[in-house]
Amino acid sequence: MTFQEKLKKLVNAYGVSGDEFRVAEIAAEILKPYVDKVEIDKLGNVVGYKSCGKPNAKKLMLDAHLDQIGFLVTDITKEGFLRFMAMGVDPRMLLGSELNVIPKNGEPIYGVVCSTPPHLQKPGDNKKSVPIDQMLLDVGMPYEMVIEKIEVGDYIAFANDALDLLGDCISSKSMDDRACFMTIIHALELLGDTEIDCDLIIVGSTKEEVGGHGAMARAYIDKPDYAIAIDVGHAKTADSTPMDRTQDFGGGPIIGFGANSIPKFARRAVEVARAKEIPYQIEAIPAASGTNAWAIQIVEDGVSTLVISLPLRYMHSPVEMLTLSDVYNVGKLLCEFIKSFDGQL
Amino acid sequence: MKELLKKLTDLDGLAGYEDEVREFIENEIKDHVDEMFTDPMGNLYAFKKGAKRREKKLLVSAHMDEVGFLVHSITEDGMLKLSQVGGIDPRVLVGRRMKAGHKKVNGIISIKAIHLTTPEERKVAPQLASLYVDIGSSSKKQTEEYVRVGDPVYFNSDFIEFGDNRIKAKAIDDRLGCAMMIEIIKGDIEYDTWFGFSVQEEIGIRGARVLGNRVNPDISLVLEGTTAADLPNVAVHAQACAQGKGGVISLIDGKTVYDREIREPILKKADEEGIKWQYKTAGTGANDNGAIHIAKDGCMAFGLSAPLRYIHSAANVLYWPDAEEMLKMAKLFIKESGAL
Numbered sequence: 001m002t003f004q005e006k007l008k009k010l011v012n013a014y015g016v017s018g019d020e021f022r023v024a025e026i027a028a029e030i031l032k033p034y035v036d037k038v039e040i041d042k043l044g045n046v047v048g049y050k051s052c053g054k055p056n057a058k059k060l061m062l063d064a065h066l067d068q069i070g071f072l073v074t075d076i077t078k079e080g081f082l083r084f085m086a087m088g089v090d091p092r093m094l095l096g097s098e099l100n101v102i103p104k105n106g107e108p109i110y111g112v113v114c115s116t117p118p119h120l121q122k123p124g125d126n127k128k129s130v131p132i133d134q135m136l137l138d139v140g141m142p143y144e145m146v147i148e149k150i151e152v153g154d155y156i157a158f159a160n161d162a163l164d165l166l167g168d169c170i171s172s173k174s175m176d177d178r179a180c181f182m183t184i185i186h187a188l189e190l191l192g193d194t195e196i197d198c199d200l201i202i203v204g205s206t207k208e209e210v211g212g213h214g215a216m217a218r219a220y221i222d223k224p225d226y227a228i229a230i231d232v233g234h235a236k237t238a239d240s241t242p243m244d245r246t247q248d249f250g251g252g253p254i255i256g257f258g259a260n261s262i263p264k265f266a267r268r269a270v271e272v273a274r275a276k277e278i279p280y281q282i283e284a285i286p287a288a289s290g291t292n293a294w295a296i297q298i299v300e301d302g303v304s305t306l307v308i309s310l311p312l313r314y315m316h317s318p319v320e321m322l323t324l325s326d327v328y329n330v331g332k333l334l335c336e337f338i339k340s341f342d343g344q345l
Numbered sequence: 346m347k348e349l350l351k352k353l354t355d356l357d358g359l360a361g362y363e364d365e366v367r368e369f370i371e372n373e374i375k376d377h378v379d380e381m382f383t384d385p386m387g388n389l390y391a392f393k394k395g396a397k398r399r400e401k402k403l404l405v406s407a408h409m410d411e412v413g414f415l416v417h418s419i420t421e422d423g424m425l426k427l428s429q430v431g432g433i434d435p436r437v438l439v440g441r442r443m444k445a446g447h448k449k450v451n452g453i454i455s456i457k458a459i460h461l462t463t464p465e466e467r468k469v470a471p472q473l474a475s476l477y478v479d480i481g482s483s484s485k486k487q488t489e490e491y492v493r494v495g496d497p498v499y500f501n502s503d504f505i506e507f508g509d510n511r512i513k514a515k516a517i518d519d520r521l522g523c524a525m526m527i528e529i530i531k532g533d534i535e536y537d538t539w540f541g542f543s544v545q546e547e548i549g550i551r552g553a554r555v556l557g558n559r560v561n562p563d564i565s566l567v568l569e570g571t572t573a574a575d576l577p578n579v580a581v582h583a584q585a586c587a588q589g590k591g592g593v594i595s596l597i598d599g600k601t602v603y604d605r606e607i608r609e610p611i612l613k614k615a616d617e618e619g620i621k622w623q624y625k626t627a628g629t630g631a632n633d634n635g636a637i638h639i640a641k642d643g644c645m646a647f648g649l650s651a652p653l654r655y656i657h658s659a660a661n662v663l664y665w666p667d668a669e670e671m672l673k674m675a676k677l678f679i680k681e682s683g684a685l
Binding site for chain 1: 420434436439441449454456508574576577654
């Protein structure tokens with residue numbers, strides 16, 4: 001499989017927060033050739049170890065989360081329609097959207113979010129957004145058939161496979177954050193058999209979107225000295241304003257500075273980027289980074305954390321969009337950082 | 346007919362840009378008709394001889410066009426700004442996949458991330474004027490290599506079978522009517538019949554006027570897709586029609602009062618043959634009959650539609666058994682109207 005095929009296989013898979021085992025299998029398969037050992041733990045976290053073979057080497061964790069945003073079935077109406085609640089989704093992108101219900105066992109079940117056609121609307125209706133608790137999912141089946149296949153509590157995710165756009169742009173429902181898992185894969189690919197001076201712990205973590213619980217558990221178990229959370233960052237879109245503090249799409253890795261992405265660590269990343277002529281951007285992160293670094297930093301004895309972000313347009317939509325050049329540049333920065341890192345900041 | 350519907354919904358044909366659909370239909374029917382021609386608007390006419398001549402001339406029609414957009418400008422950063430062609434609720438556009446221009450490059454419509462908005466902002470639905478298609482280009486110049494102002498933009502939405510005999514696709518309104526006519530034309534018919542594949546229905550029933558003028562029928566049968574709002578949050582009296590109850594028979598709509606003289610005998614016969622049908626209980630909307638029945642000296646009109654959920658969006662939903670019942674009714678109509 002080419003790098004792009006692996007990326008698409010990973011982002012096309014389903015794994016809403018708390019239901020990552022299926023996507024974890026795929027991630028583990030992709031990671032396997034690059035590390036000494038891969039495991040999937042009881043939470044669904046994928047963890048791979050690559051040792052440098054040196055005594056007393058420091059441990060560097062590279063984390064990207066595997067879970068995606070999504071929904072839960074809350075009710076099945078007597079007509080066979082589903083009501084649902086959402087995790088991290090703007091209601092304005094749901095009417096008419098295509099979703100897949102992910103039953104505990106069995107294949108995804110396709111459905112369309114109901115909308116009222118223009119012919120039956122009153123003037124002004126189309127200016128108001130519909131709250132998610134008033135929405136319905138049409139799975140095209142009568143009640144009796146629905147209850148055989150779907151239960152309250154089943155997960156739902158945006159449907160549709162990745163879509164190629166112009167140049168090296170790709171759009172998908174779950175670039176956040178599986179594309180970042182692929183930046184780690186790219187880093188490992190570039191690293192090859194190069195001799196390094198730290199032990200690597202690669203984590204594809206669970207439940208980031210609901211608080212970073214997967215990464216927290218891995219930090220507890222693996223006790224890293226350092227951790228880099230690789231997550232997506234808001235890239236500029238045509239409708240964003242300067243107040244949104246977005247980063248450039250295609251501008252390369254975003255290196256965070258702040259309490260959660262500690263300056264000493266971040267400066268090293270900047271030095272590496274400069275020395276290796278990798279394009280990069282700086283983001284000020286005043287407090288919570290909204291990434292797994294927030295959870296990892298305070299586990300047990302404390303961990304030095306860094307946040308590196310991949311520019312992404314339309315985050316948390318069914319059509320999140322990235323450019324592969326950013327993916328490669330994030331991977332390259334990670335690789336060069338690892339190569340230059342002797343365990344001391 | 347399902348295979349035909351799939352092929353037809355995979356094609357693109359905005360009002361005024363129906364060429365791709367028309368060419369497909371011409372190829373499908375050319376060996377099965379006795380006469381075939383087009384007019385300056387792009388309507389396609391086909392005459393097929395039946396086993397018998399009929400006293401009253403019948404025109405069966407369906408429209409080839411679909412709702413969508415035209416590129417009205419390209420921004421400096423390469424985004425496509427759109428004008429809509431036909432009635433589309435802007436709320437079904439965010440998060441959709443599109444195809445743009447004659448090269449049909451992929452694009453997406455979305456809005457900035459939820460993290461960058463306030464709860465108040467999320468209560469207001471973005472209107473078309475603030476939306477745009479992002480094809481992954483970084484400049485106006487790059488975009489113009491692929492898409493030009495005036496090019497059509499379509500929903501990028503696959504034909505998918507799901508649930509209990511459901512089909513999701515774009516433009517089932519009214520490619521289903523087209524598929525049904527092709528199916529009928531490929532078979533034997535009882536009486537001579539004119540078939541019309543019309544253009545520009547979605548922007549005000551334009552093609553059908555010329556269709557009516559040229560054929561000048563005594564009876565018009567329009568095969569359409571109509572709104573089924575049979576959803577749990579819509580009161581039964583407001584649902585217009587429902588899936589699973591067969592073809593939808595029009596009584597009155599925004600442009601036509603349908604003729605009892607022709608409706609009653611056909612429905613009686615349909616009941617005898619056990620064909621499922623239902624009345625449309627809303628008077629809104631209109632179809633090509635609106636123009637055909639007032640063309641020249643006028644004619645009698647019969648409206649037969651498939652109950653479709655979410656028409657005029659990327660995801661029209663059809664219940665396949667309704668299409669089968671509708672086809673039976675259309676065939677029955679062609680036969681029975683010959684004896685009227």
